[in-house]
Amino acid sequence: MAEPVAPTRSPGRPPRLQDVAELAGVSLGAASRILRGDCGNFSEHTSERVLAAAATLGWRRNLLVSGMQTGRTRTVGVVIPPYDSFWIGVLAGIHERLGEADYLPITVWLGDLDHMPHFEADAKRGMQLMNRLLDRRVDGLILWPPFGLAYYQHARELQDRTVPVAMIDYHSTAAICDAVTTDEAAATAEVARHLHGLGHRHVAYISSREVASQSWAIERRRGLEAACRSVGVRLVVSKLNEAGDDAGDVARALLRSQPRPTAIVTATDHEARDVYRAAAEAGLSIPGDLSVVGFADLDFAPGMTPPLTTVRQRAGEIGVTAAGMLLARIESPLRDGHYQDVRVTADLVVRQSTAPAPA
């Protein structure tokens, strides 16, 4: 590959359909129909001339115009935080599925890999972001739950601009839109069985902030409670504070409690990291003195010391599914009340942070 040369800026504007039609010697309307494949009744000769003319001039459809005319932009707004590898995986799945269908996602990011945005603090900004998407006439929206809830709360103010929505990781009893969630019940049952099988009878769970938009957190905790009860494991639950920033403190407190749990399960791998740190401070070895189970299988989990046993959420599949559901909804909008609610399997990945309970 040789160094390319800066292109000599060609003076003209992009070619218009008019130019193509003239070059091919047909009317504007004919050219339009032929180029959209609606060539039903044109002679092959004509079709070919038009196609050739378009190729010669380098003409390409102006999607802004067709968007305006047809009301469809083949574009989907996505509001999701690029917070960790789970969400990046979801985003990748969305891009993959939408790309196949020749749709383009338009993503609005908040925060980054270091900072999970705390949406509750700033619902107004959320609406601004969604409006920027709606102003571009996206055909649908894939939303992170805090935005999803804001969207529906402001549905009135949105007036006639509402579009189909798919939410990720939010399960609503009120069925307000299509949703994809992880099968929390099955996943937590696997965790409970795994720990029980290793002889653990006294387990602690560090839950996340359990705010309304985090329905997964509530489901995950309840799932684990039910599963532990059914296999006969005692479970002590702690919840993080409103800010969700005290996992370290919670872990330290747990490790000082008497009797000390022989295993700790955390809402996500993030908190498992804090447990590792607290255990090191307390001079406890993992998994010798303490077993740890995370959730999500984030990218750093296999590299932890020891590698973390965790539940792998299928991020890509979740993204693909959400995009697919939204696409279906865009095609056939609104059969009210028949929203889909898909559960995606998660898989327990046993690594070295779990071992038989100390005697």
Added chain:
Amino acid sequence: MAEPVAPTRSPGRPPRLQDVAELAGVSLGAASRILRGDCGNFSEHTSERVLAAAATLGWRRNLLVSGMQTGRTRTVGVVIPPYDSFWIGVLAGIHERLGEADYLPITVWLGDLDHMPHFEADAKRGMQLMNRLLDRRVDGLILWPPFGLAYYQHARELQDRTVPVAMIDYHSTAAICDAVTTDEAAATAEVARHLHGLGHRHVAYISSREVASQSWAIERRRGLEAACRSVGVRLVVSKLNEAGDDAGDVARALLRSQPRPTAIVTATDHEARDVYRAAAEAGLSIPGDLSVVGFADLDFAPGMTPPLTTVRQRAGEIGVTAAGMLLARIESPLRDGHYQDVRVTADLVVRQSTAPAPA
């Protein structure tokens, strides 16, 4: 936050400007001007009535239309692989800067956190992706180098559709577009000084694939060569194969070589991981027997055992800078040949993978 209710679908279409004008009792043109802030010569009374009418109806500008009319969509195409935390950071910076300017990035992803795309294999697909962006009339493009090169190589076929481009991590001697790169010379000099100070005199460097689009890889290797020469450290360079997948083999070979280097520097933190593995296999301890320096400071670097000494690239700043340059170029297009070439500082982060050279 109570469970929201599904909105009763309002029957109408979104309000048009016409509706606003009628409600306010002014002409279409007047309403248009007032709502775009071009209210130069309208009575305050009139302005207020129009604004009120728009608010009442929930009218919002249709950006497809203004895009078509003005030729500006306030949208930027971004083609970048979400491959690791460096690129995610770049993406976050782009979103931040573009958002401030009320522009929206439209990103086309290839690959995901697990798979770095190998673009060279599929330039045709690359052009397709860029065309999908151009068809939506993006005002500019921020490109990953392999795409940037393809873009300029196909500039002819793009005809009059070219838009301003900013490239990340590509430095061209031919100055074909604005570019942001890391200050490789300064960064590698810091690495050389650090190792020299610890007494290392025989160092190995594992370079990346040095294909044309990876100009950073070439610069990084040359920078380190020059820096080592100037401080008096012997440097042995190995390059990865075309596929870039043999870092483990290269590391193992290096550790068997005689005399064995006392330190290994790698093109990125990814290869440093392979070195850790190879060292473990060979029964060598880091940093006791071998010091290791990575590059990028990816998210997993601080969590490695031992935590990796590496050069932190300022991903967010790189993204912000690229977006800013592109925005400037969109405002005042094309003062040919005066492309900017910004170097962003990188910072050596000393952790526990480097120590004095064994005697």
Added chain:
DNA sequence: CTGAAAGCGCTTACAG
């Protein structure tokens, strides 16, 4: 200070 009219680049009934 404000309105009527042409136009952005297409699509889509409707005629022939």
Added chain:
DNA sequence: CTGAAAGCGCTTACAG
């Protein structure tokens, strides 16, 4: 089988 015309929802000279 193909063309002339109206229209999508606005913006923007150009008149008054």
